[in-house]
Amino acid sequence: MLPLAEAQARVAALARRRAGQIDTVPLVDALGRRLATPLHARRTQPARHLSAMDGYALAAADAGQVLRLVGESAAGRAHLAPIGTGETVRIFTGAALPPGADCVLIQENVARDGDRITQVAGDTPRPGRHVRPEGSDFREGDRLADAATLVTPRLIALLAAAGHAELPVLPRPRVALLSTGDELVAPGAPTTPDQLPSSNAPMLAAMLSAAGADILDLGIVPDDPDAITAAIAAGTAAADILVTTGGASVGDHDLVRPAMVAAGARIDFWRVAMRPGKPLIVGERGGCVILGLPGNPVSAYVTARLFVLPLVAMLGGADAADAFPQTRALPLGTALGANDGRTDHLRARLVDGAVLPVGPNDSAALKGLAAADALIVRAPHAPALVAGDLVDVILPA
Numbered sequence: 001m002l003p004l005a006e007a008q009a010r011v012a013a014l015a016r017r018r019a020g021q022i023d024t025v026p027l028v029d030a031l032g033r034r035l036a037t038p039l040h041a042r043r044t045q046p047a048r049h050l051s052a053m054d055g056y057a058l059a060a061a062d063a064g065q066v067l068r069l070v071g072e073s074a075a076g077r078a079h080l081a082p083i084g085t086g087e088t089v090r091i092f093t094g095a096a097l098p099p100g101a102d103c104v105l106i107q108e109n110v111a112r113d114g115d116r117i118t119q120v121a122g123d124t125p126r127p128g129r130h131v132r133p134e135g136s137d138f139r140e141g142d143r144l145a146d147a148a149t150l151v152t153p154r155l156i157a158l159l160a161a162a163g164h165a166e167l168p169v170l171p172r173p174r175v176a177l178l179s180t181g182d183e184l185v186a187p188g189a190p191t192t193p194d195q196l197p198s199s200n201a202p203m204l205a206a207m208l209s210a211a212g213a214d215i216l217d218l219g220i221v222p223d224d225p226d227a228i229t230a231a232i233a234a235g236t237a238a239a240d241i242l243v244t245t246g247g248a249s250v251g252d253h254d255l256v257r258p259a260m261v262a263a264g265a266r267i268d269f270w271r272v273a274m275r276p277g278k279p280l281i282v283g284e285r286g287g288c289v290i291l292g293l294p295g296n297p298v299s300a301y302v303t304a305r306l307f308v309l310p311l312v313a314m315l316g317g318a319d320a321a322d323a324f325p326q327t328r329a330l331p332l333g334t335a336l337g338a339n340d341g342r343t344d345h346l347r348a349r350l351v352d353g354a355v356l357p358v359g360p361n362d363s364a365a366l367k368g369l370a371a372a373d374a375l376i377v378r379a380p381h382a383p384a385l386v387a388g389d390l391v392d393v394i395l396p397a
């Protein structure tokens, strides 16, 4: 069995992007994807010296004088004529300063009598007071984002302001999903006592779509070697990643690894020193990485968090250092026994800043999984802990 960190490093080594492909998409559609190229400002922001407040624009040299009102400057309707000595212009937030003005008096500190403006409160204005200088945010040609930067709503705002309507992004990884097992039916279909709904497929599809993957659901195949081999061949031909669930272990009906070999895949490793998730199979066929997850739903969830989502992130442009889940040390809300030789992942909840395991600790128990919003990570041979001790926790993705 491979140690968990070594297994993750081997998956990182398999992450190869489709060379050269760039999608150009509208700003909002780029959310959650990574830039394919660096991006530069196509305009200067602010494009002129702008007022940061509603008030009166003047030259600081005229401070303290009674000023004569000669016009108005509003956002989008600049007062472009220069003002002379002793003159002022009514100005609003975001409006251009007229030439000759270098500061703004806020209107609360001013008394107005017809076209006569007098400062009645506040500090003596200095040059630049309440002014956003031209180019103070960015200038045309400035490099605003590097290639591989994650597109957030905040970056979308910056790039929209910089004149971009579409962004060049790395392609979404295509992930094929295959559920194996004679006992499985589609969710919602009637079940006999020998059957159960395939809950792994919608769980994984939801995790993958939130992670920005395009999903190709290959459905359910029975425990038939030829059918699984054919589905693996089809899935690897169509996708960047093929995720299978079930049939990963050692039983007579655990057919995924032999089927991968029959389909011409290379097995990179099988079995990881982790719980749940021990029977994970990783391989590749024709440039497609195959992740054979165990069938137990909690095992499928944990291996998806620890291997599938990081691989999707790496194919989407993330560095390995950012792609794998980070842990945070949080106080335990209860005692825990010593761990054995596998890295353990306990379903847990955050309650009042402490982390509490959610039972039962069974890799088929879905209620505990649904109730958990964190995973406690216990290193191999971690010692017993008491309430209040710090423990490593993976928080929700």
Ligand SMILES: Nc1nc2c(c(=O)[nH]1)N[C@H]1C(S)=C(S)[C@@H](COP(=O)(O)OP(=O)(O)OC[C@H]3O[C@@H](n4cnc5c(N)ncnc54)[C@H](O)[C@@H]3O)O[C@H]1N2
Pocket (backbone or CB within 6 Å): 179, 180, 181, 183, 184, 196, 197, 198, 199, 200, 201, 245, 246, 247, 248, 249, 250, 251, 254, 276, 277, 278, 279, 293, 294, 295, 296, 297, 299, 363, 364
């Ligand atoms: N003798 C041994 N037995 C087992 C070992 C072992 O090392 N030696 N490993 C155990 C571990 S750990 C796990 S995890 C499971 C994983 O087994 P498989 O990946 O072969 O999964 P299956 O046997 O096909 O299914 C296990 C369980 O999960 C249910 N399942 C399968 N697919 C789905 C799905 N899409 N949605 C919901 N539930 C699913 C399936 O019905 C079984 O109940 O093996 C242990 N055994």
Ligand code: MOO
Pocket (backbone or CB within 6 Å): 274, 275, 276, 277, 278, 279, 294, 296, 299, 363
């Ligand atoms: O280690 Mo298996 O993945 O639970 O039950």
